[in-house]
Amino acid sequence: MNSHTVHVGRVTRDLPIVPVAPGVSVALFNMLGDTEVTEEAGRELARLLPADIDVLVTPEVKALSLAHVISRESGKPYIVIRKTQKPYMVEPIAREVVSITTGKPQLLVLDGFDVAKIRGHKVAIVDDVVSSGGTLHSLRQIIEEVGGEVAAVMAVFTEGDERPEVTALGHLPLFK
Ligand SMILES: O=P(O)(O)OC[C@H]1O[C@H](OP(=O)(O)OP(=O)(O)O)[C@H](O)[C@@H]1O
Numbered sequence: 409m410n411s412h413t414v415h416v417g418r419v420t421r422d423l424p425i426v427p428v429a430p431g432v433s434v435a436l437f438n439m440l441g442d443t444e445v446t447e448e449a450g451r452e453l454a455r456l457l458p459a460d461i462d463v464l465v466t467p468e469v470k471a472l473s474l475a476h477v478i479s480r481e482s483g484k485p486y487i488v489i490r491k492t493q494k495p496y497m498v499e500p501i502a503r504e505v506v507s508i509t510t511g512k513p514q515l516l517v518l519d520g521f522d523v524a525k526i527r528g529h530k531v532a533i534v535d536d537v538v539s540s541g542g543t544l545h546s547l548r549q550i551i552e553e554v555g556g557e558v559a560a561v562m563a564v565f566t567e568g569d570e571r572p573e574v575t576a577l578g579h580l581p582l583f584k
């Protein structure tokens with residue numbers, strides 16, 4: 409299998425290149441279960457986090473442990489936007505999203521319990537990869553709908569297009 413070598417701080421990984429759509433492949437970056445990469449990326453991104461951020465918001469699931477490390481390092485709390493609506497949620501706010509790696513609609517759901525932690529606050533969105541920007545767009549819509557201000561977007565990698573609005577540790581090409 410072809411691979412693409414990346415560096416996350418002092419850690420090196422060979423990412424497998426996998427097809428995600430007809431004629432499009434990505435270097436798959438899956439942090440789940442990779443403690444070394446998660447710790448390194450989380451510490452690096454925490455150093456780059458603007459001081460005036462109140463709260464981190466991350467989408468389930470691959471970026472979850474990254475948000476945990478940034479939270480621990482920065483002392484800022486984090487909120488997880490889920491991908492399924494649960495019966496225990498209070499007045500959930502949901503948006504559909506199509507990411508490049510999933511290719512079909514998924515839900516992004518904010519539990520109403522968490523709205524007060526976002527309303528009137530400066531938010532940093534945390535994700536592992538920002539690619540088509542579909543996930544970022546829907547996260548922004550949810551945060552702004554409940555009165556939060558997206559003041560930073562932090563990711564380990566951008567992918568495809570350049571994204572000057574994203575603070576990232578590196579960039580991944582799309583393979584076409
Ligand atoms: O910019 P985009 O094209 O929206 O792609 C970025 C999103 O895609 C991935 O999530 P994925 O859909 O693979 O879900 P998962 O983390 O639940 O596996 C990744 O974790 C980002 O959230």
Ligand SMILES: Nc1ncnc2[nH]cnc12
Pocket residue numbers: 434435436437438507508509536537538539567580
């Ligand atoms: N290269 C990639 N690896 C993992 N998740 C992604 N989401 C978008 N691009 C991705």
